[in-house]
Amino acid sequence: MNQPIVLPARESLTSTFQRWWDTQGEWVEEPNQRRAGESGVQRVRLRDASQPLLYSKRQIGHLYRSLAHPFGRPTVLRELQALQAFARLGVRVPELVYCGTRQQAGQWQALLVTAELDGFVSLENWYRDGHTERHGTLVHQRMLAAVGVALNRIHRARWQHGCCYPKHIFLRVHGAGDAAWVEVALLDLEKSRRRLRRSAAARHDLRQLHRHRQDMPVEDWLRLLAAHTTASEADAHVI
């Protein structure tokens, strides 16, 4: 969080959580019933037009259970942990604006607000909207390699994304021609967790991405996979 976005105080008794809870926009993902609770995402434009567009994940009773939290804990807290861990590993993630939880009448409410990944397009839309043709073969190949390397970076740290679909891999092209490079950001980390072995994390995510690769031609998939493998081997020499 670089410069925290502070909502204007309406009255001193209104909690920060309540003010963010009241800050709403149009649904990007309508609330759906999962994990005996509900979760949805809204796109929020603050009145201050100089602020970035925000994405607000709103959840009610949406919990995960683990050995450390047998009675359940809001999934946004797991996502928050993963956002911070991925950023520390040098993998771009949406910038955190606000995260908070509270219990209302015995039910959890939770919020995770992030700034829009400006100038990025999802891997799903990359294929759908013809970015390969727009940027050319070289940039396209660099994009595939960058995705393989970014995934390898979290896997090397034994992190598993857990929801590794093309719609959760975001891409931004910087520069042009020979100097062009592609930045990769990962989002929707609410299922992300650490595994005991890097191979288990990698196997899970790569199988998942392969299953959901949709329009990706097989040669593209192999290129992405090769970059993932090469990054692993490069790492093995360092250790």
Ligand SMILES: Nc1ncnc2c1ncn2[C@@H]1O[C@H](COP(=O)(O)OP(=O)(O)O)[C@@H](O)[C@H]1O
């Ligand atoms: N910070 C962000 N920048 C750009 N797009 C975002 C951002 N956060 C969420 N989105 C968009 O909203 C969609 C839903 O968010 P996501 O975190 O996947 O929530 P859910 O758990 O409901 O799937 C994403 O697939 C993405 O298209």
Ligand SMILES: [Mg+2]
């Ligand atoms: Mg999602």
